[in-house]
Amino acid sequence: MTSSTIAITRPAHAPSMTLLAWGGLALAGGLLLPWFRTGRDLASFVAGTTGIELLGSEPAVAAALVCALLSAILGMLKLPLYRRGQLALVTAAAGCTLVVLALVGHGQPMGPAPVVVFLGFLSLVGVGLSLSGYLRADAFIAASIVWVAVFVVLFILYPLWAVLQASVVVKGRLTLEVFGTVFQSPNFLMINNPYTPRDEIRIAVTFGAVVAAVSGLVAAVLARKLRPVVVWAAGSGIAGLLISALYLGFGAVRNSVLLALVVGVASTGLGFLFALLAERSQLPTRRLLGPISILPIITPPFVLGLAMVYLFGRQGFVTHSVLGMSTTVFSGLLGLSIAQILAYTPIAFLLLQGVVRAMDVALEEASETLGASNWYTLRTVIWPLARPGIANAFLLTVIESLADFGNPVVIGGGKPYLATEVFYAIIGRYNPNEAAVFGVVLLSMTLTIFLIQRYWVGERFYVTVTGRPTHATPRKLPRALDYAVTGVFLVWVLLIVLLYGSIFVGSVTKLWGFDYTFTLAHVKGLSPSGWYVFRTTASLSLIAALPSTALGFLIGYLVTRYSFPGRRALEFSSMLSFAVPGTVMGIGYILAFNQGTLLLTGTELIIIMAFVFRNMPVAIRSGVAAIHQIDRSLEECSTMLRAGSLTTLRRVVAPLVQAALLSGLVFAFVRAMTAVSQVIFLVTPRVNLSTALILSYVEHGSMGRAAALSSVLVVFMAVVIMIMYSVTTRIDARAGRGAQAKP
């Protein structure tokens, strides 16, 4: 006997209002609303396609509506609950299938009716799963699981599938042709350039051999054992070979990978130093780290690139006006890596600050009492403890760098990068298949790194947090190190201030590099179209922030508190957006939602959906973190006091995660406001976004306007974030008062 065979002894039951309501809703929506629209306009309905009018001509529609009717009737039949659930499951599943059939068969863009009917059936599937006992959860939870699963499949997995498909299917034919063409093009990767006299491969091999010999020798002197010598020689030899080959080569892969490696190493290194500074420094400058680490969140990613052009470009303030040079050396890999390092160091810093903070000082003290020197403690205690965290930060910054779209466009010097090639292949060369191939290559790189990060490094985090508070004060950095790191940090701060300053000054300067007179022309030039786009961006971001946060927290709640088939798959796919570069998701949306019944491109809705599912993983993470703070017995207690899961969520969980919810909401909003890589594919002249507009200003040489709009965005976001912080501090203080005031 298994759990599913538990029979119910009570013979008859009261009518099930849930079945009745959802069945009725599906029926009414299906009958009264139009099933199809004519085009991209969401409000353009095809006349004569309401359910009532289609009943005779569309058998699938009629059958689906019969299913809805049956579900509603089921709610009133005197049946045992589990039987009712099983029947509801069957009719609702049939209804879902029929709706899909009706839409696919017709091929026109769908109207509101199928959405209402389909969602109605999804809820009924959930209710059925719950009543039948196949899922040990109440109807709300079961329906939530079904809804969330369908949304994740439709808006995350399906677009990715479309990219994959477009890379190997050309005009209905399965082929690897496109891969072949792209892989052979010098734009993709060329190691041995036939137009240079040197043989790059030979140089790389020689370099690799030299590196291997040197590091083998060093290892031999230091370790005097065979194994480390072999490992070090082989490892550094291969690394040297690859890096020198990349350095000498050309093409998008070379540029992106080289960039990502440099940026990953530099940002992680700086991030770790700054983390030490924040946690262990004795100097007051460490207080600057908090506010500065927020900057990348409130800044569109390419603003630093834009500022780099201002300061170090051909007409740059530093390079031209101060130093009198006319150089393009900063436009390209060098400038780009500086811009990215500045942008991603705070991300690495935030990740590593946690690692440094979590290190148990007692371990270091133990090492010291055993007679170890500072250096020895660093090498044998701190470094092994921090290593997984550092690897984690490195991999994540590498993903960020590979996926970055805005900076390469602004300051990439016209060279190809994987993320930008995806865009130019589809928007410039009108070749979706080529774009898809670039997308697949980029995706496979980021996904590999993501998997390494998640399953290899992620599990090697040494948790030295024991739950009991250690009151030991953190050990201070040695004074010399403290001053040195603070020096580096101050240079970094200076650079940041200069860069942001140049954007603000640039927005009120007549013609940067030529004529530095004050003007308000750029700010005035934003009206009307600039302001209009800004308002559109703000309202779409706001609309998207709500479902994005709600969905994220709901998924976080479901995966932490319930076990159901597919839970891991759901968790993994909804976290995928961390690994999927925005440009790949962007082309996925173009390919998936550009025709047929799912036509959404050119509407506000597709941008909202892009925002929602792009920012959801962040909400999931903070949701999971917040829910882990709540003792599970609070929810169980609520359940035993007769509350359903919706009531429990509303009355117990939501009030306790209030602050996290609010900041989740604000971050979803801010991230949407600054998003660029995915939505750049989806904007149209009618539905445009600030970031895309800034990029097009840059493209058309209106740098002043680009700076003006960037400044407006940055200031607006800073204000929003500051308001949020003051509100959440107040919420936390209120929650804390109750907890602290123990007599």
Add this chain to the structure above:
Amino acid sequence: MAVPATQLKQVLHQAASPVRFERVTKRFGTVMAVDDVTLKVPAGNLVTLLGPSGCGKTTALRMIAGLEWPTEGRVYIGDEDVTPLPAANRSVTMVFQAYALFPHLTVFENIAYGLRVMRRPHEEIRHRVGEAMSLVGLPGLERRAPAQLSGGQQQRVALARALVMQPKVLLFDEPLSNLDAKLRKRVRADIRMLQQDLGITSIYVTHDQSEALAISDIVVVMNQGRIEQIGTPTDLYRRPASRFVADFIGEANLLPAVVEDGTVRVGSYRFPYRQPGVATGAATLMVRPESVQVGVGGEGLPGRVQTAFFMGTYADYLIETEAGEVSVADPRSVDGIYPMGTEVRLLFSPTALYLLPPGA
């Protein structure tokens, strides 16, 4: 429907229902948490599920609550098979281990929570909450936050919140584990008195055997998902059904013995002892530490003092004998304890001995 103040007791008394487990099994993956358990809890009794951690007692409790579902078997409350019912529909409430008071609600709102969920009218809620609060003795604390209360007060809020729902069965999941030793004694007396006063069916989970003995009508000793023994506290202490129970309930010396006609022999010590239903031959004798007298010379099991500790009201010995180590709590040697190495003789007082059933 407003309930007059004097009536909550009556309502609770009437609501009290028996609970029945019929061949209940719960598996988590391959782990057998509860293994084919059949159990009857009479209405109005306080029954304790006692056992070491991981013995399945909490899982069993959570299956009554509806927070876990049996893999096999059925659970009844009163005459109703509640196996398929979710927690919300079982008329069962629970006092959680860490009380699970909602930190964002006041004391009043915590107690009112279930009534609010049921959308009872405002007046009724106020009345019933007030009644429950006076029942557990929490006057004037309505507007405090849970964090502002002492441990004992928090405990009473949790109890009031459970009682106000007029449950058929009240569950306790190690409710005293968060209190310090002194308070624990007082609160467990409070719980017992209230439970007897209300006559409400209560199921109480603990791993603390002294708590179980002190508070229960019936104790169910569990081990590795199975029931080892069901009985009154005295039963369990005096007549344990297995080595496990003998060892778990209080301290026990389990000595190899030989039963002969009318006498029992442990090592070279033979004394008269009869226990109905015990066949002659090899057996295991349970001797409680407090029923051993230590003396020098004369009759008894010879041994040598290995360790001796002065414990205030008694002396704690570990004595090496030919039948193995014997632990002794001797109240008479308070002023003069035998030092280590002393050759002593042990006498067992026959009223506190028990021969374990063979094979146990």
